[in-house]
Amino acid sequence: MGLVVQKYGGSSVADAESVKRVARRIVETKRAGDDVVVIVSAMGDTTDELIDLAEQVSPNPAPRELDMLLTAGERISMAVLAMAINDLGFEARSYTGSQAGLITDSTHGKARIIDVTPGRIQSAIADGAIAIVAGFQGVAQDTKDITTLGRGGSDTTAVALAAALNADVCEIYTDVDGIFTADPRIAPAARQVPRITYEEMLELAANGAKVLHLRCVEYARRFDLPIHVRSSFSNKTGTLVVSDTSAPEGEAVEQPIIAGVAHDLGDAKVTVVGVPDLPGKAAEIFSAVAEAGVNIDMIVQNVSGSSRRTDVTFTCPMADGQRALSVLEKVKSDIGFDDLTYDDGIAKISLVGAGMRSHPGVSATFFNALAESGINVEMISTSEIRISVVTRADSAGEAVRAVHTAFGLDGSGEAVVYGGTGR
Amino acid sequence: MGLVVQKYGGSSVADAESVKRVARRIVETKRAGDDVVVIVSAMGDTTDELIDLAEQVSPNPAPRELDMLLTAGERISMAVLAMAINDLGFEARSYTGSQAGLITDSTHGKARIIDVTPGRIQSAIADGAIAIVAGFQGVAQDTKDITTLGRGGSDTTAVALAAALNADVCEIYTDVDGIFTADPRIAPAARQVPRITYEEMLELAANGAKVLHLRCVEYARRFDLPIHVRSSFSNKTGTLVVSDTSAPEGEAVEQPIIAGVAHDLGDAKVTVVGVPDLPGKAAEIFSAVAEAGVNIDMIVQNVSGSSRRTDVTFTCPMADGQRALSVLEKVKSDIGFDDLTYDDGIAKISLVGAGMRSHPGVSATFFNALAESGINVEMISTSEIRISVVTRADSAGEAVRAVHTAFGLDGSGEAVVYGGTGR
Numbered sequence: 086m087g088l089v090v091q092k093y094g095g096s097s098v099a100d101a102e103s104v105k106r107v108a109r110r111i112v113e114t115k116r117a118g119d120d121v122v123v124i125v126s127a128m129g130d131t132t133d134e135l136i137d138l139a140e141q142v143s144p145n146p147a148p149r150e151l152d153m154l155l156t157a158g159e160r161i162s163m164a165v166l167a168m169a170i171n172d173l174g175f176e177a178r179s180y181t182g183s184q185a186g187l188i189t190d191s192t193h194g195k196a197r198i199i200d201v202t203p204g205r206i207q208s209a210i211a212d213g214a215i216a217i218v219a220g221f222q223g224v225a226q227d228t229k230d231i232t233t234l235g236r237g238g239s240d241t242t243a244v245a246l247a248a249a250l251n252a253d254v255c256e257i258y259t260d261v262d263g264i265f266t267a268d269p270r271i272a273p274a275a276r277q278v279p280r281i282t283y284e285e286m287l288e289l290a291a292n293g294a295k296v297l298h299l300r301c302v303e304y305a306r307r308f309d310l311p312i313h314v315r316s317s318f319s320n321k322t323g324t325l326v327v328s329d330t331s332a333p334e335g336e337a338v339e340q341p342i343i344a345g346v347a348h349d350l351g352d353a354k355v356t357v358v359g360v361p362d363l364p365g366k367a368a369e370i371f372s373a374v375a376e377a378g379v380n381i382d383m384i385v386q387n388v389s390g391s392s393r394r395t396d397v398t399f400t401c402p403m404a405d406g407q408r409a410l411s412v413l414e415k416v417k418s419d420i421g422f423d424d425l426t427y428d429d430g431i432a433k434i435s436l437v438g439a440g441m442r443s444h445p446g447v448s449a450t451f452f453n454a455l456a457e458s459g460i461n462v463e464m465i466s467t468s469e470i471r472i473s474v475v476t477r478a479d480s481a482g483e484a485v486r487a488v489h490t491a492f493g494l495d496g497s498g499e500a501v502v503y504g505g506t507g508r
Numbered sequence: 509m510g511l512v513v514q515k516y517g518g519s520s521v522a523d524a525e526s527v528k529r530v531a532r533r534i535v536e537t538k539r540a541g542d543d544v545v546v547i548v549s550a551m552g553d554t555t556d557e558l559i560d561l562a563e564q565v566s567p568n569p570a571p572r573e574l575d576m577l578l579t580a581g582e583r584i585s586m587a588v589l590a591m592a593i594n595d596l597g598f599e600a601r602s603y604t605g606s607q608a609g610l611i612t613d614s615t616h617g618k619a620r621i622i623d624v625t626p627g628r629i630q631s632a633i634a635d636g637a638i639a640i641v642a643g644f645q646g647v648a649q650d651t652k653d654i655t656t657l658g659r660g661g662s663d664t665t666a667v668a669l670a671a672a673l674n675a676d677v678c679e680i681y682t683d684v685d686g687i688f689t690a691d692p693r694i695a696p697a698a699r700q701v702p703r704i705t706y707e708e709m710l711e712l713a714a715n716g717a718k719v720l721h722l723r724c725v726e727y728a729r730r731f732d733l734p735i736h737v738r739s740s741f742s743n744k745t746g747t748l749v750v751s752d753t754s755a756p757e758g759e760a761v762e763q764p765i766i767a768g769v770a771h772d773l774g775d776a777k778v779t780v781v782g783v784p785d786l787p788g789k790a791a792e793i794f795s796a797v798a799e800a801g802v803n804i805d806m807i808v809q810n811v812s813g814s815s816r817r818t819d820v821t822f823t824c825p826m827a828d829g830q831r832a833l834s835v836l837e838k839v840k841s842d843i844g845f846d847d848l849t850y851d852d853g854i855a856k857i858s859l860v861g862a863g864m865r866s867h868p869g870v871s872a873t874f875f876n877a878l879a880e881s882g883i884n885v886e887m888i889s890t891s892e893i894r895i896s897v898v899t900r901a902d903s904a905g906e907a908v909r910a911v912h913t914a915f916g917l918d919g920s921g922e923a924v925v926y927g928g929t930g931r
Contacts, residue, residue, distance in 0.1 A: 101564035135584065141524035143591040150594070153602050154587035157580040161558065164577035168566035171573070179576050184652070205652070229607070229628070 087253040088210070089114055092124040092220065092243035096260050097317040098162050099129035107258075107317060108169035111215060115175055120210050122250060124220045124243040125166055127158025148193035152222075152233045156181070159219030159239075167217045176214040180205060183231060185216075186249075187223035187242060195235030198242075198304075199226055201249035210250075218246060237298025244301045248308035255310055257297065258317035263324030264289070264296055266345040266494040271482040274489060276496030277323070278344060280330040285344040285437050288471045292435035293349030302326065330439075342440030342447070343492045348481050349433040352382060353406040354464070356398040357413065359423025369420050370397055370413070377412040379405040383433070383466040383473065394423070398464060400475065403429050431463065432481035435473040436488055448472060454491035460484050510676040511633070512537055515547040515643065515666035519683050520740040521585050522552035530681075530740060531592035534638060538598055543633050545673060547643045547666040548589055550581025571616035575645075575656045579604070582642035582662075590640045599637040603628060606654060608639075609672075610646035610665060618658030621665075621727075622649055624672035633673075641669060660721025667724045671731035678733055680720065681740035686747030687712070687719055689768040689917040694905040697912060699919030700746070701767060703753040708767040708860050711894045715858035716772030725749065753862075765863030765870070766915045771904050772856040775805060776829040777887070779821040780836065782846025792843050793820055793836070800835040802828040806856070806889040806896065817846070821887060823898065826852050854886065855904035858896040859911055871895060877914035883907050 091111065098104050115121050135154050139146045146154075163179035170177035186202035209216040220239025223232050234241055240257055247255035264286070267275040281289075283306035290299045296314060305312050305326065315323025360366050367386065374381060382400045401409055406427060413425055434455075441447040451472055455462060460483060464475035476484050489495060514534065521527050538544050558577050562569045569577075586602040593600035609625035632639040643662025648655050657664055663680055670678035687709070690698040704712075706729035713722045719737060728735050728749065738746025783789050790809065797804060805823045824832055829850060836848055857878075864870040874895055878885060883906060887898035899907050912918060 101561065104565050138524065138584070138588060139591060142527050142588045143595045145595075146591040147594045147600075150587045150590040150600075150602055153590070154584060157583040157587075160580040160583065161561070161577055164573045164580075165561060165565045167573040167576070168562060168569040171570045172566045172568075177570075177573075179573055 086118050086120065088120045088122070088250060089254055089256060090122045090124065090243055090247035090250065090252045091256045091258060092239060093126065093258045093317055094239065094260075095126040095129055095132070095162075097258055098125060098166065101165070104128070104162070104165050105169050108166060108173055110317065111166075111170060112173045112175050115215055119253075122206060122210065122216045122218065122246060122252070123166070124218050124239055124246065125159060125162045126220045126239045127155075128162045128165075131158040131161065149230055152193045153231050155233055156219065156222045156231050159221060163217045163219050170215055170217070176212070177217055178209050178214050179217040179219070180209075181219050182222035182242065183224035185218045185246065187245065188226050189223035189232045189234065191225035191228045191230060191232065193230070193232055196223060196225065196232035198223060198234070198245050201245050203246060203249050206246070206250065218242065237300050240298050240301035241304055244304045244308075244310060244312065248304065248310050252310070254313050255305065256313045256315060257301075258315060259296060260316065260318065261296060262316045262319065262321055263314045264294070264326070264345070266343075266496075267485050267489045268294075268348065271348070272346070272485050272489045274486070274495035275345075276494070279322070280325045280327060281344050282330055282439050283326060283328060284470055285439055286326045288435065288437040288468065289345055289347045292347040292433060292437070292471065292473060293351070294345070294347045297326070342444055343436060343438035343494060345437055346485050346488050346492075346494070347435045347437060348485050349435070350478055350481060351403055352400040352431060352433055352475075353403045353427060353429035354398060354400050354431050354475065355406065355409050355413070356396055356426040356428075357420075357422050358396050358426060359394045360397050361421050362393050362395045366420060367397060369416065371399075373412050373416045374399075374401075374409050377405075377408050379409045379412075383464055383475065385464045385466075400431070400433065400464070430478045431475050432478045432484070433473055433475055434481065434484045434488065435471055436492070437471045439470050441470060441472070450491050451488060454487045455484060458483050458487040460487070509541050509543065511543045511545070511673060513545045513547065513666055513670035513673065513675045513678045514681060515662060515679065516549065516681045516740055517662065517683075518549040518552055518555070518585075520681055521548060521589065524588070527551070527585070527588050528592050531589060531596055533740065534589075534593060535596045535598050538638055542676075545629060545633065545639045545641065545669060545675070546589070547641050547662055547669065548582060548585045549643045549662045550578075551585045551588075554581040554584065572653055575616045576654050578656055579642065579645045579654050582644060586640045586642050590638075593638055593640070599635070600640055601632050601637050602640040602642075603632075604642050605645035605665065606647035608641040608669065610668070611649050612646035612655045612657065614648035614651050614653060614655065616653075616655055619646060619648065619655035621646060621657070621668050624668050626669060626672050629669070629673065641665065660723050663721050663724035664727055667727045667731075667733060667735065671727065671733050675733070677736050678728065679736045679738060680724075681738060682719060683739065683741065684719060685739045685742065685744055686737045687717070687749070687768065689766075689919075690908050690912045691717075691771065694771070695769070695908050695912045697909070697918035698768075699917070702745070703748045703750060704767050705753055705862050706749060706751060707893055708862055709749045711858065711860040711891065712768055712770045715770040715856060715860070715894065715896060716774070717768070717770045720749070765867055766859060766861035766917060768860055769908050769911050769915075769917070770858045770860060771908050772858075773901055773904060774826055775823040775854060775856055775898075776826045776850065776852035777821060777823050777854050777898065778829065778832050778836075779819055779849040779851075780845050781819050781849060782817045783820050784844045785816050785818045789843060790820060792839065793845075794822075796835050796839045797822075797824075797832050800828075800831050802832045802835075806887055806898065808887045808889075823854070823856065823887070853901045854898050855901045855907070856896055856898055857904065857907045857911065858894055859915070860894045862893050864893060864895070873914050874911060877910045878907060881906055881910040883910070
């Protein structure tokens with residue numbers, strides 16, 4: 086008998102019928118002999134509706150009060166989910182983030198978890214009850230005010246609680262079957278990955294894969310907690326995110342080189358034209374941008390020719406683009422550059438795989454695939470387990486499919502068994 | 509500078525515009541120099557909508573989880589009210605019942621307040637902030653689970669917190685101007701009462717007046733806390749509920765004899781026909797009814813004639829009527845009565861006033877007024893400050909108007925100043 090932590094997102098509990106379906110799934114796990122702790126998000130569009138209400142009342146709601154308001158969403162979903170489980174003859178008790186011991190800092194709207202003290206959850210488990218915990222929320226250590234964790238907060242709650250409870254696995258239920266080698270909507274030949282390492286998952290999440298959030302994967306890696314990403318609409322095995330994807334003893338070993346191809350259409354490209362080729366100029370540019378709170382992703386500086394001037398190009402989230410431009414415009418004369426250009430018609434295509442470290446041919450195959458499809462590469466960036474390029478946004482789909490095919494990732498529509506775990 | 513506790517019901521905060529209106533009123537009080545603590549109910553129909561959701565999920569929701577669900581309602585209203593106040597340039601902080609120190613027993617759905625430990629509210633006041641507290645909810649002392657207080661819970665929260673904070677007054681905002689000498693919908697000549705004693709208010713509330721709940725008045729009486737019942741839709745002075753309605757020094761003294769006329773159409777009448785006229789039979793009847801959880805109001809036993817049999821009649825809430833009948837049917841042969849009759853076409857008309865203690869003519873005036881209007885009296889019950897009769901339901905309006913006129917309560921459509929306080 087083990088302990089399983091399950092997290093259900095808002096789309097899995099969108100209405101009364103969905104809540105009952107999820108309740109049956111939870112009860113199945115309990116009936117199979119495991120203890121179960123469930124983290125649940127707000128039902129369907131509840132959070133958006135509460136934000137609408139706040140906007141009707143106030144143009145700029147106080148962050149403390151916005152957190153108080155939004156946490157009503159999970160309060161509703163967790164209570165009705167507990168009711169539905171009780172109706173199936175199993176005891177369920179719901180707990181707010183505060184009651185479950187999710188201790189955070191006091192940064193309302195994007196609080197960080199400081200500590201998890203799940204005494205009441207442990208008591209519930211000891212009593213044989215199923216604990217239902219509100220995702221996305223906690224209580225500030227110093228002010229005792231209610232906080233929300235921001236984007237990916239419910240996934241992070243699940244992983245943090247699973248780690249604190251020393252759970253065997255944290256199951257993240259979503260509306261897809263798991264992690265795929267590419268987004269199936271643009272690469273129909275994409276197949277589900279049975280296992281993936283934390284590092285690969287981090288690179289995929291950071292480069293456009295939407296299924297898991299960075300924070301949650303980082304947390305799981307720190308505690309070496311297995312995450313099982315799977316669909317709440319089927320009983321299929323999903324994708325295990327673990328520290329080591331080598332096959333268990335006795336199973337076929339076929340370590341994949343490439344985990345997947347990610348794409349991201351959310352970035353913009355800013356070029357600072359005609360920067361004096363003097364030491365410290367890049368530092369001036371990026372200090373100014375950083376002070377404006379803009380997150381920089383890729384940076385490229387062209388080689389300076391005989392002109393004594395160079396161009397510096399970087400990418401950042403589209404939402405930060407105008408802020409980056411206006412802060413740079415202010416320091417234009419100080420830095421002494423000639424011009425700024427802005428381009429939000431770009432896509433970032435990333436190839437991720439722990440296996441590429443030891444396979445020198447990966448880059449060549451990657452660039453050949455793009456070249457053969459006539460796709461122009463505008464920027465390049467690499468890490469130990471990733472190669473990313475910037476292309477035109479309208480060639481993103483073709484680029485993903487070309488790379489996916491070149492690395493032999495195309496499946497037959499069924500997930501291929503490799504690395505030891507079936508679907 | 510004083511401390512004012514204000515309570516706003518759901519109809520006062522039904523939508524974003526109402527919330528902003530209430531925020532302006534709160535800020536006016538703060539601006540006038542008083543500290544303000546606000547208790548707020550859930551917005552408009554929120555509670556009903558949450559109950560609907562629970563019913564969609566579960567035919568018989570667990571009480572603990574229903575409380576967790578319903579408390580989301582006040583969480584929403586208090587957060588948006590705090591936002592609206594912040595927008596007016598005043599600091600407001602919202603607190604759940606648990607955060608505000610409302611400690612209750614663990615009877616979910618109708619918890620009783622055990623203690624109030626409002627440390628965080630006192631800190632907020634000390635910081636110059638306006639504290640917004642969720643009505644209707646608390647936290648159980650033993651289980652630490654979230655509880656709701658049941659009917660009248662928000663009024664009771666307001667009075668309990670006002671008492672614990674040693675507030676100068678607890679203002680209960682509602683959709684009428686205060687307490688009236690009768691229900692203006694059936695007695696158009698009814699006028700607002702400027703002051704009324706706790707005892708009178710208790711009798712009125714217990715006998716059909718809907719504005720304040722018994723629990724809240726009982727609590728205020730115990731702590732001698734003045735309640736000011738007033739409209740959230742106007743700036744008129746409402747009705748003060750206090751221990752003593754004699755006029756303040758220097759003002760005109762004109763102690764009213766009668767506080768008002770209440771009516772109640774919610775009761776049914778059960779007659780146990782042909783009860784053997786032997787000691788202990790009444791006890792057998794009412795023990796059986798009490799064990800079924802039926803609340804008895806009036807009881808009349810007719811004088812026994814030579815038949816050695818008597819009739820026992822009582823009234824109870826209509827909702828309990830069928831339960832009373834079925835439990836009596838079971839003990840019919842044990843007790844040895846002949847028959848049961850049930851009548852839910854009745855009204856109870858009550859005249860309430862501390863002044864009637866020392867005015868022996870009150871009963872005579874009361875019964876004469878009814879007789880002159882041709883209204884038949886079916887049952888009579890009295891307390892020191894109340895006379896109640898049961899009549900046919902369809903003569904309730906006429907009975908209220910006749911009594912109201914006979915005691916000189918009819919106004920000119922404007923509230924008459926008496927007892928020292930203007931409208």
